[in-house]
Amino acid sequence: MKTHEWNSDDMLARWRAAWAARQNEALERRGFTQRVDHRSLAVRRRKALERGDRVAAATLDRAPEIHVGPKDRKASRQQAPKSKIRLVGRNLKKGKRPLRYDLIDHGSRREWNMRTLRRNAKAYGRLVARTETTLARMRQRLQRYDRVLKLHSLHRLPRRRSQPVDVVDLVFSPASRYEHVRKRRAQLLWMIDQLDRLFLALLGIRESQLTRNTEWANRLRRRSHLLAPPVLGRYRVKPRSL
Incomplete structure (x- = not known):
């Protein structure tokens, strides 16, 4: 069952x-x-x-990587994988048809992962540059807000209670402008903090993608070096296993 x-x-x-x-x-x-x-x-x-x-x-x-199993690792240790033309299908009348794997395949799984890691690192590099530019603009705006608040604190004069107050004066008065700038500065500080966190996270994930790509490249370089052992006199040195 x-x-x-x-x-x-x-x-x-x-x-x-x-x-x-x-x-x-x-x-x-x-x-x-x-x-x-x-x-x-x-x-x-x-x-x-x-x-x-x-x-x-x-x-x-980001784009995900694909799994590299033990069979692929073993094949990579022995020799570089090559795509061939294979006969596939079970049609009894027409027979098997040739399938051009050399036109379909895009390298081994390791090479696929390396290309994916390079694309991810490039995309994160663009995001890091955009985030850094936005942070620079926001910090310049924060400096302007700080200058406005400093000037207001130096030249602020108390208003007499007996003086009549108009609605236009309340909207465009130095006190209302000071309150508006203070709120905007608090919002800007929060946005800068969030962008700082985003910048560090993007920079870290970009470095991790580049590190993994370097690790794959070193493994392939070591494999190619071991697949062609040097000849010492009449004897050939056997390649070591990875």
């Missing part, structure tokens, strides 16, 4: 969540600070936007 509940998406999601929880418990017992999340980047970004965490949403707005 078949159990069809195991084929449902809900059961798969529960299994993935339970496996992620067990992994995090094991990491915590070993003293590691890293944590895993079974959800996709798109789902995590949507949840971050729902709870109002725009910094986390910005760091999750």
